Amino acid sequence: MKIELKEISKSFGPVAANTKINLSVSSGEVLGLLGENGAGKTTLMNILTGLYQPDSGQILIRDQERKFYNPRDAIKNGIGMVHQHFMLVPVFSVSENVILGNEPITNVNRINKKEAREEVLKISSKYNLDVDPDELVERLPVGVQQRVEIIKILFREAELLIFDEPTAVLTPQEVLDFFRIVSNLKKSGKAIIFITHKLHEVIQICDRINVLRRGEMVGEANPKKTSNSELAELMVGRSVNLKTKRPKINRGKVLLETKNLQVMSNKKEMGLSNINLKLHENEILGIAGVQGNGQTEFIEALTGLRKISSGEISYFDKRYTNLSPRKIHKMGIKHIPEDRQKQGLINEFSIIENVVLNTYYEDAFSNNISLNWNSAKSEAARVMKQFDVRASSETIPANNLSGGNQQKLVIGREMSRKINLLIASQPTRGVDVGSIEYIHSQIISARNAGIGILLNSTELEEIIALSDRIIVFFEGKIVAELSSNTDPQIIGMAMAGVVN
Amino acid sequence: MKNSIKIKQAFSVDRTTFQDIFFIPILAISLAISLGLLLLLLTGESYQTALTALIALFVGSFGSVSALSETLTAATPLIFAALGIAIGFRAGLFNIGAEGQIIVGGLAAVIIGFSVELPLMLHLTLMLSVGAAFGAGYAFISGWLKAFTGAHEVITTIMLNLIAFRLLDFFLRLPFIQKEGRNDPISKSVLDTAELPRLLVLIDPNLRIHAGFLLAILAVILVYWIIFHTTIGFEFRMVGTNLNAAKYAGVNSSLTIVLAMSAAGLCAGLAGASQISGVLGRATSGFSAGIGFDAIAVALLGRAHPIGVLFSGILFGALVAGGREMQVSAGVSLDLITVIQALIIIFVAAPILVKSIFPWFFGKK
Numbered sequence: 097m098k099i100e101l102k103e104i105s106k107s108f109g110p111v112a113a114n115t116k117i118n119l120s121v122s123s124g125e126v127l128g129l130l131g132e133n134g135a136g137k138t139t140l141m142n143i144l145t146g147l148y149q150p151d152s153g154q155i156l157i158r159d160q161e162r163k164f165y166n167p168r169d170a171i172k173n174g175i176g177m178v179h180q181h182f183m184l185v186p187v188f189s190v191s192e193n194v195i196l197g198n199e200p201i202t203n204v205n206r207i208n209k210k211e212a213r214e215e216v217l218k219i220s221s222k223y224n225l226d227v228d229p230d231e232l233v234e235r236l237p238v239g240v241q242q243r244v245e246i247i248k249i250l251f252r253e254a255e256l257l258i259f260d261e262p263t264a265v266l267t268p269q270e271v272l273d274f275f276r277i278v279s280n281l282k283k284s285g286k287a288i289i290f291i292t293h294k295l296h297e298v299i300q301i302c303d304r305i306n307v308l309r310r311g312e313m314v315g316e317a318n319p320k321k322t323s324n325s326e327l328a329e330l331m332v333g334r335s336v337n338l339k340t341k342r343p344k345i346n347r348g349k350v351l352l353e354t355k356n357l358q359v360m361s362n363k364k365e366m367g368l369s370n371i372n373l374k375l376h377e378n379e380i381l382g383i384a385g386v387q388g389n390g391q392t393e394f395i396e397a398l399t400g401l402r403k404i405s406s407g408e409i410s411y412f413d414k415r416y417t418n419l420s421p422r423k424i425h426k427m428g429i430k431h432i433p434e435d436r437q438k439q440g441l442i443n444e445f446s447i448i449e450n451v452v453l454n455t456y457y458e459d460a461f462s463n464n465i466s467l468n469w470n471s472a473k474s475e476a477a478r479v480m481k482q483f484d485v486r487a488s489s490e491t492i493p494a495n496n497l498s499g500g501n502q503q504k505l506v507i508g509r510e511m512s513r514k515i516n517l518l519i520a521s522q523p524t525r526g527v528d529v530g531s532i533e534y535i536h537s538q539i540i541s542a543r544n545a546g547i548g549i550l551l552n553s554t555e556l557e558e559i560i561a562l563s564d565r566i567i568v569f570f571e572g573k574i575v576a577e578l579s580s581n582t583d584p585q586i587i588g589m590a591m592a593g594v595v596n
Numbered sequence: 597m598k599n600s601i602k603i604k605q606a607f608s609v610d611r612t613t614f615q616d617i618f619f620i621p622i623l624a625i626s627l628a629i630s631l632g633l634l635l636l637l638l639t640g641e642s643y644q645t646a647l648t649a650l651i652a653l654f655v656g657s658f659g660s661v662s663a664l665s666e667t668l669t670a671a672t673p674l675i676f677a678a679l680g681i682a683i684g685f686r687a688g689l690f691n692i693g694a695e696g697q698i699i700v701g702g703l704a705a706v707i708i709g710f711s712v713e714l715p716l717m718l719h720l721t722l723m724l725s726v727g728a729a730f731g732a733g734y735a736f737i738s739g740w741l742k743a744f745t746g747a748h749e750v751i752t753t754i755m756l757n758l759i760a761f762r763l764l765d766f767f768l769r770l771p772f773i774q775k776e777g778r779n780d781p782i783s784k785s786v787l788d789t790a791e792l793p794r795l796l797v798l799i800d801p802n803l804r805i806h807a808g809f810l811l812a813i814l815a816v817i818l819v820y821w822i823i824f825h826t827t828i829g830f831e832f833r834m835v836g837t838n839l840n841a842a843k844y845a846g847v848n849s850s851l852t853i854v855l856a857m858s859a860a861g862l863c864a865g866l867a868g869a870s871q872i873s874g875v876l877g878r879a880t881s882g883f884s885a886g887i888g889f890d891a892i893a894v895a896l897l898g899r900a901h902p903i904g905v906l907f908s909g910i911l912f913g914a915l916v917a918g919g920r921e922m923q924v925s926a927g928v929s930l931d932l933i934t935v936i937q938a939l940i941i942i943f944v945a946a947p948i949l950v951k952s953i954f955p956w957f958f959g960k961k
């Protein structure tokens with residue numbers, strides 16, 4: 097089966113998201129789709145899956161023109177997509193989620209749960225998608241939820257599977273599992289389109305690579321012959337410095353210190369036990385660890401979003417334990433949250449409103465009673481310019497921004513106000529290489545200017561590139577403190593709890 | 597033309613589009629009226645009657661100065677109460693309790709109205725403020741319960757409505773309040789200084805439209821300003837749209853919920869007080885007349901936007917006034933109006949339905 101897009105164009109008001117794009121993919125092939133934030137990748141895939149209608153252009157399947165008016169039309173033609181934000185019902189079981197909207201019916205018009213369950217098992221064994229059909233989705237780790245999404249579209253007999261930044265939220269181990277799944281799918285004759293910002297990943301698993309820039313298809317690359325830097329240049333249109341420079345600098349006095357910090361997790365168990373650490377001025381302290389080992393709880397405790405059960409935190413030698421998020425923010429502690437959609441932004445609000453989301457009460461934007469939208473608007477324009485947030489105007493809602501541009505908006509907001517300490521969680525998740533370069537350089541220059549930075553990232557490379565010192569979280573404890581030139585293998589072992 | 601562009605810009609502040617709060621209500625109402633009349637035909641009424649009913653609906657609501665006066669008189673308490681419900685919606689709260697808040701606010705107002713002797717302006721101000729304060733206080737209970745115990749506001753406001761109904765009957769029989777020489781639950785009448793002045797006495801002293809309508813328009817402007825241009829309004833909208841992000845941004849969500857609920861009650865209390873002061877002059881056991889429930893529909897129809905509320909409040913007022921005329925001249929039961937109101941709510945709750953019936957009004961997506 098061959099799926100082709102011919103001369104596809106799509107605009108949102110003044111923004112040309114896709115301009116005359118041609119693309120094709122066939123069975124048994126993995127096509128990589130690269131491009132800067134806002135280049136139009138997601139838009140193009142939304143057109144292919146019937147979520148949007150193109151302004152012009154054609155979709156051809158086996159050389160026949162097809163028109164998709166909604167995702168159902170696309171799935172009928174064998175095209176399915178795993179979105180970056182999963183679309184599962186958390187309180188339903190795996191097999192219930194899989195059949196939702198496509199339920200097998202018994203002869204008395206009841207949902208045939210038994211058949212559903214068997215179907216799920218059949219698919220999962222055929223493609224090596226290990227998952228328990230009876231488990232509730234909310235209890236599953238992200239990597240397994242992703243498998244459920246895959247089973248869901250396979251159940252609808254998809255021949256083309258589209259993955260929009262599937263690896264952004266996965267742990268390194270889960271990424272390996274995911275690659276195995278992709279090669280199984282490929283072997284059984286499925287066509288696959290894979291979107292990512294991680295260049296080594298496309299080189300590793302794709303057969304062909306297409307690159308978009310500002311809505312246009314700017315080139316193809318052969319994964320066997322290309323390199324990271326060539327791909328980066330093709331994407332951004334200039335050469336990108338993929339190696340972050342971190343000049344030596346002497347750290348200053350202690351900025352933040354925690355003593356025997358204990359915090360409960362959501363399951364009312366001890367989420368963190370006895371966390372002791374010091375963070376200095378002019379220092380980047382990296383937190384390495386597989387997601388779910390207490391990093392989130394720790395950061396929530398520091399930012400006032402989670403109650404501290406015992407122990408203490410001090411900041412500039414002053415104790416602060418269980419202060420409100422507002423008070424902590426006012427002390428110059430800024431927080432880039434790990435989930436921009438759930439926490440960092442309000443999707444329905446405009447860029448302007450999001451830029452002042454946690455500073456609206458400050459003198460610059462209000463007189464304590466009424467808001468000054470004009471100064472908020474100029475602040476938005478400034479952040480957008482400085483952090484290259486691409487949008488048609490400041491008044492559009494945040495959910496009309498591409499994923500990476502949303503992330504840049506959050507970073508720009510937090511890094512452009514008065515700041516002593518920056519707590520950054522997954523700061524470059526979903527961000528393109530050019531912007532990673534810029535964000536990293538901003539973090540480094542903040543550190544050079546005397547700011548202390550706590551960096552939490554599941555990207556080990558990012559931790560190693562930026563951190564002056566690394567601590568490793570495992571099962572709610574700090575199991576190792578390492579210098580930044582430690583062998584990545586040793587860090588990896590510590591992340592798995594192996595320390596000698 | 598120019599003007600409409602300006603209005604569109606004003607709406608873009610919160611991206612509730614002009615079509616959302618202008619066309620959808622109009623279309624929903626037209627559809628509902630058409631279906632209502634169809635229903636009338638199905639019950640065996642003649643075309644003649646249906647046509648008379650339709651004409652009466654319009655004549656009775658907008659056809660003359662007195663019709664217009666009736667429409668706006670009926671719209672006034674609806675606008676007040678619906679503004680409160682809109683504030684609640686913005687903060688993610690579903691306030692079913694406007695009816696109870698109207699009762700409590702109106703009862704407090706009527707007591708001030710007959711028991712205190714003050715010059716006109718002072719008396720009116722005191723009476724309306726006390727009514728507003730009592731409405732706010734009554735809603736505060738639900739807000740507090742929600743914020744600090746997690747009790748759902750839908751449940752608590754329903755309970756408080758029931759309590760308000762009984763409380764009203766109880767209070768209206770207290771010797772201090774009950775009208776002298778009466779056995780039924782009815783209060784003393786408010787003093788002349790506690791009556792909101794009628795606006796069109798120069799044309800005809802019987803025209804009931806009163807200064808409360810002007811206050812309602814003022815309230816629309818004020819609530820618009822609060823929701824979209826103040827820090828507290830921003831906090832309401834944050835808490836109502838994404839609680840997680842609001843907490844991250846340092847908003848005290850419990851306090852915000854209590855404030856939003858109290859503000860909602862304040863508006864409903866004003867509805868009660870202005871109804872007593874401007875129209876009724878005294879409280880009886882059914883004086884709230886379901887205004888608090890109709891106001892939920894008004895707020896929904898107005899998309900929780902103050903200007904939308906003004907607009908749909910007037911439309912609902914028109915249905916009330918026109919409905920009376922319809923009953924008189926076409927002999928059609930007022931129940932038809934209730935049916936039409938219910939249909940309106942269905943169409944509003946399903947804007948996609950309206951959009952697909954009138955696709956040419958709305959641009960393609």
Ligand SMILES: Nc1ncnc2c1ncn2[C@@H]1O[C@H](COP(=O)(O)OP(=O)(O)OP(=O)(O)O)[C@@H](O)[C@H]1O
Nearest residue numbers: 108113133134135136137138139496497498499500
């Ligand atoms: N619904 C929409 N309304 C208005 N503009 C939109 C909408 N969806 C996307 N856009 C704009 O279209 C452009 C392309 O966005 P798209 O989401 O396709 O980018 P992307 O390549 O997926 O980027 P990222 O890597 O950041 O996810 C962006 O400028 C975005 O702001």
Ligand SMILES: [Mg+2]
Nearest residue numbers: 137138498499
């Ligand atoms: Mg995208």
